[in-house]
Amino acid sequence: MNMEFNFKCLLCNIEQVDKVSRHINAPECAKEPVIRDVLKHLADIDFKMKNPEIMSGTWRIITDGLGESDPYKSEKQRFNSDMLQIYGLLKSRLSKGEEGFFEALRLSAVGNIIDFGANHYFDKEMCYEKICNLCSEDIFAIDHSRRLYEKLKVSKQLLVIGDNCGEIVLDKLLIERIRSEFSDIKIYFSVRGKAVLNDVTSDDALQVGMGDLAIIIDDGTEAPGTVLAQASDEFRRIFDESDLVIAKGQGNYEGLSDIKRDGLFFVLMAKCPVISDYIGVPNMKCVCVENNS
Missing domain, CATH: 1.10.8 (Helicase, Ruva Protein; domain 3)
Incomplete structure (x- = not known):
């Protein structure tokens, strides 16, 4: 891959x-x-x-x-705030038991539509509509979510690699569901080391309260995707030590798709023809795919 x-x-x-x-x-x-x-x-x-x-x-x-180190700073804060406004509603709609995990995973995937670096159009209303309507639908063009769930049962450490603003609120919803079902698992959530596009940084993680559920780390880079060769020693250590890694978004797919290891899953919406063609799915479709498949 x-x-x-x-x-x-x-x-x-x-x-x-x-x-x-x-x-x-x-x-x-x-x-x-x-x-x-x-x-x-x-x-x-x-x-x-x-x-x-x-x-x-x-x-x-x-x-x-x-002369602008973080040109999308206010927009990132606004999208985080917008998603937080519907966080409670979405949480209340999740089913009990394991089905709630799969619903939360689908919401997290659909949230990947919020991407200032891609060429598709989106706005707040479109995001709301997709997020609120697709929770219970089978949205994955490639669906390895059952494998992910089964591996969560035996994992002691999980690393979730974040992607975009706004989307991080739905990642929080997913992590909250994972923690409720697998209370003993240690969870890390990684962000970018510096502002780049609308990728999440520690400021975004703090704004949405991610630190209440996971240990926040940054990868030490300003690349809009995880590149292990550039990442900090701490990030690489946690990446290697984690039984399970969930990498969100296209940039993380681009950066990590050549990494061969057990327990590496990509959850994203394929928003450009290059990536959708490479994965083998229609454009604007979501996938939950294990990398060693």
């Missing part, structure tokens, strides 16, 4: 310049040198690198050049 670099990813890197520039209302005169620097960066990359590694450099050029 190794996710190799695709040349179409170059376009996404370039488009981030325009997205961020428009978002912060940067003048054209500020955007031009940033585009030139990004093009120079992309001209020199090793095409064996994973896209999160490449995007890490692109993002640094954009934020340094435009």
